[in-house]
Amino acid sequence: MYIKFIREDVIEGLQKSSGIIPAKTGAAFLRTIWLEAKEDKLKIRATDSNIEFTGNYPAIVGEEGLVGVQGKTFADLIRKLKPGEISLRLKENILIVEQGKRRYRLPTSDPSWFQNFENFPNENKVLWSGDILKEIIQKISFCISDDDTMEGMTCMSFKAVSNDHIEICGLNGHQFALLKFKNEDIHRILPEDGFLISKKFLTELKKWLSEDEIEISLSNKRLFFRTQENKEIFSFPLSVYNFPDYHELLNKYEDHFNSVLEINKDDLIESLDRLMIFNSETSSTYFKLNENELLLYVEGTDIGEAYESLPCNYKGTIKNIVLLTKDVIDILNHFDSKIVKFHFSGQTEPCKITGDEDYSYMVITMPVEIEEEVYYTEEEVE
Structure with missing residues (x-):
């Protein structure tokens, strides 16, 4: 094997591939990056046994061949080299990396591992x-559970519904995010029951994605993504878990979201x-709801207490409700709208x-049960 390439042409793909493989743990063959010189291309492959990454980059091939090297070491070396041409040469199970007068010798992996x-x-x-x-991953993934015991709730759900619409959602037990949009092409390739993507794969997929258009395809067990001109391919297995019937939840409360706060x-x-x-202590904020004013109250046992007042538009029968402070901030940061609406169904019932x-984007969260009534005075609020 003998090949030359420009560092700038491969460095991004090399970093993506090395980001997939485990750094120190796991079998040695999973810590390997495979380099193939063929048809004026340097092909880089990496896998963690689930995710598979393949990148094709321009090169000058003097002698075709395939070699595996310790992925993190090779990626770090190429990253720290100067811009410009680099050559790889395989000699007696040693990969020789050269750039100008710089030379490095790396041990290679057993070819049978490939x-x-x-x-x-x-x-x-x-x-x-x-x-x-x-953007979809960003809007949904924060509502996906990190607890592996929750099975389907550790996944993002893709489901085809009527009129060429797609529903993508995540659920973690106390929060639910749903985005609905129309796409005839995506709708056409979705299986009847949709599919699930594990959150751990979404994290790596988001790193790999760019703003450019991509090709998407499905097999019975895997989901594939490919950049145009076949430069890079990224794939992983679909989840075999079952996702909860969220339509049952939505239908149950749809007619009960009759108290609306606009702010x-x-x-x-x-x-x-x-x-x-x-x-x-409580991690929550007390919301006192008035027609044109929202009063917010928080108390810390050893720190003190705080009151704030904000203008709003409110119509409804619910006078007060308690929500987890950090959860509300996290949820609101996923909205692009300047004005948001809280649709309440009860003091201890879901809030949309x-x-x-x-x-067609919404998030549902659960209020905190009110343990005692909080009373405000004009002096406190001022």
């Missing part, structure tokens, strides 16, 4: 925007951020949050 990766299924491919998919998102975030200083500029 296993072919899954091929991208061209028959089902559709084109989609990488930045849109990144400036940024003003509320700023107030809650200050009030969180006093969340030394929407925004006029966040089309």
